[in-house]
Amino acid sequence: MERPGGRSARVRDAVRQATLAELAEHGYQGLTVENVATRSGVHKTTVYRRWTSVEGLIADALELASGEPWPIPDTGTVDGDLREITRLVRNGMDPVATAFVAAGMQNEAAATALTGFYTARHTQSAAVVRRAVERGELPADVDAEEVIRVAVAPLYYRLFVTHEPVSERDADRAADTALAAARAGVL
Amino acid sequence: MERPGGRSARVRDAVRQATLAELAEHGYQGLTVENVATRSGVHKTTVYRRWTSVEGLIADALELASGEPWPIPDTGTVDGDLREITRLVRNGMDPVATAFVAAGMQNEAAATALTGFYTARHTQSAAVVRRAVERGELPADVDAEEVIRVAVAPLYYRLFVTHEPVSERDADRAADTALAAARAGVL
Numbered sequence: 001m002e003r004p005g006g007r008s009a010r011v012r013d014a015v016r017q018a019t020l021a022e023l024a025e026h027g028y029q030g031l032t033v034e035n036v037a038t039r040s041g042v043h044k045t046t047v048y049r050r051w052t053s054v055e056g057l058i059a060d061a062l063e064l065a066s067g068e069p070w071p072i073p074d075t076g077t078v079d080g081d082l083r084e085i086t087r088l089v090r091n092g093m094d095p096v097a098t099a100f101v102a103a104g105m106q107n108e109a110a111a112t113a114l115t116g117f118y119t120a121r122h123t124q125s126a127a128v129v130r131r132a133v134e135r136g137e138l139p140a141d142v143d144a145e146e147v148i149r150v151a152v153a154p155l156y157y158r159l160f161v162t163h164e165p166v167s168e169r170d171a172d173r174a175a176d177t178a179l180a181a182a183r184a185g186v187l
Numbered sequence: 188m189e190r191p192g193g194r195s196a197r198v199r200d201a202v203r204q205a206t207l208a209e210l211a212e213h214g215y216q217g218l219t220v221e222n223v224a225t226r227s228g229v230h231k232t233t234v235y236r237r238w239t240s241v242e243g244l245i246a247d248a249l250e251l252a253s254g255e256p257w258p259i260p261d262t263g264t265v266d267g268d269l270r271e272i273t274r275l276v277r278n279g280m281d282p283v284a285t286a287f288v289a290a291g292m293q294n295e296a297a298a299t300a301l302t303g304f305y306t307a308r309h310t311q312s313a314a315v316v317r318r319a320v321e322r323g324e325l326p327a328d329v330d331a332e333e334v335i336r337v338a339v340a341p342l343y344y345r346l347f348v349t350h351e352p353v354s355e356r357d358a359d360r361a362a363d364t365a366l367a368a369a370r371a372g373v374l
Contacts (some may be wrong), residue, residue, distance in 0.1 A: 027294060100290045101348055105285075106216060111350040118349040122201035149349075150341055150364055156348050157340035161288055162305040163298040173373060178335055181364035 012060070014040040015047060019061040020096060028099035033057065040101050055107035062100055062113040066120045078132030082151055082175035086126055090171040093159055101160055122148045129182070136181050146187045151178035199247070201227040202234060206248040206284060215286035220244065242294035249300040253307045265319035269338055269362035272312055276339050277358040280346055288347055309335045316369070325369050327356055333374045338365035 018040035022031050022153040031054050037044040051057045073084035100117070103110035126144035133140055138147075154174040182186045205227035209218050218241050224231040238244045260271035287304070290297035313331035320327055325334075341361040345351040368374045 072227035098292075102289075104350055105292060105347060106288045114348070115350045118351075146360075149344060150361075153344035154337055156344050157336060160271040160292060160347065161301070161343050162336075163291055163302045164305075173333075174337075176373045177364065177368035180373045184367035184371070186363045186367045187361060 011040075011046065012050075013044050015042055015051065015057070016061050016064045016160050018042075019057045020064070022093065023058075023061070023096045025098040028054075028058070028102045031057070031099070042133050055110050057104060058100065058103045058107070059109040059113040062110070062117050065096075065100070066113075066117045069095050070121060070124050072124060072127050074128075074131075078128060078135075078137045079176070079179060081128035081132075082147075082179060083172050085128065085148070085154060086107050086151050086171040086175040087168065090166050090168070095153075098160075101156075138179075139185055143187050147178045147182050150181060151186060198227075198229050198233065199237075200257055202238065202244070203248050203251045205229075206244045207251070210245075210248070210283045210286040211281065214282050215241075215245070215289045218244070218286070242290060242297050245287065245290045245294070246296040246300040249297070249304050250257060252283075253289070253300075253304045257308055257311050259311060259314050261315075261318075265315060265322075265324045266363070266366060268319075269334075269366060270359050272315065272335070273338050273342060273358040273362040274355065277353050277355070280342075285347075288343075298350050325366075326372055329369050330374050334365045334369050337374060338362050358361035 015036060018036045020029070021028060022035050023040060026035075033047055033051070033054060033111045034044060036057055037047045041048070047057075071088065073088075075081050075084060100110070100114060104114040105111075122145040125148045129138065129142060129144035129147045132138045133142060133144075151174055154177070155166050155171060158166045158170065178187070202223060203331070205223045209222050209226060213222075220234055220238070220241060221231060223244055224234045234244075258275065260268045260275075262268050262271060275300060287297070287301060291301040292298075309332040312335045316325065316329060316331035316334045319325045320329060320331075332368070338361055341364070342353050342358060345353045345357065365374070
């Protein structure tokens with residue numbers, strides 16, 4: 001019988017860490033089951049049996065990434081907090097994040113894993129909006145998760161759809177846009 | 188010497204139309220140079236010589252799509268116009284549009300073509316914002332293209348990043364958000 005934290009859990013952890021490391025180095029296009037097997041020290045047939053494909057590896061690595069703590073700013077004002085969040089998103093667009101988004105566009109399992117990942121992120125980040133409501137900075141009936149979506153969406157749009165540069169000013173403006181809409185009662 | 192509209196232009200047109208038709212049927216993953224050659228009736232070696240790859244085909248088809256007229260609503264108010272635009276984006280997310288966005292994430296030439304495509308779209312759509320300024324509905328110094336980006340970004344974010352459903356209410360709310368920010372002087 002398998003103990004928690006036993007051999008199977010160690011194998012899974014090694015494979016997930018190797019997937020993230022390979023993505024960081026080579027991106028989605030360069031990810032192969034063979035390279036993940038080599039880097040993790042887990043036999044290739046085992047990786048194929050448990051993860052099936054590159055997409056299975058990405059979906060599992062995303063679950064690991066979802067569980068990682070995401071820094072929630074606390075600057076004292078919702079304006080400051082939201083700008084911290086959009087700047088963090090702007091600066092956090094590394095090859096791994098890009099690979100996750102690319103994989104989601106091509107594979108159902110990765111897309112489902114991404115929905116879970118972003119749901120967790122939105123819920124965590126929405127704490128800054130809920131605090132703002134408590135402080136009387138925003139209307140009590142505001143949709144806290146939607147404020148986060150609206151604040152980060154223009155950054156993703158530029159990075160992954162229109163392929164335009166994203167300046168720090170763009171990040172600040174996206175945060176300010178979400179707040180203006182929240183204050184106007186739209187969100 | 189090649190006449191305008193001569194054989195070379197006809198070949199190009201046939202290949203671009205075939206690319207769009209193949210994308211509509213099979214999406215980006217299913218697009219092959221061979222299938223485009225067969226459908227267009229242009230010899231495979233010619234397609235390879237002039238377009239090189241699937242990504243070359245997509246970049247050229249995007250240029251064709253950029254030139255197509257994009258309906259600019261004129262409902263009488265900027266609120267109505269912007270909601271028309273976001274609803275149009277929501278309903279226009281067919282397999283071809285999805286394939287374009289997916290290709291842009293994986294290929295530099297497609298990404299550059301996408302930037303051109305969206306720049307044209309933003310400029311055209313921004314007419315509704317410029318009209319609103321003339322009518323005194325929005326501040327004169329508003330960034331018209333940015334209002335369009337902000338209005339459509341939450342839809343793209345849900346569709347291509349978080350893989351969440353997009354309701355008509357989401358489309359309306361995205362339009363209203365951009366306007367609230369524009370009226371508050373943020374955009």
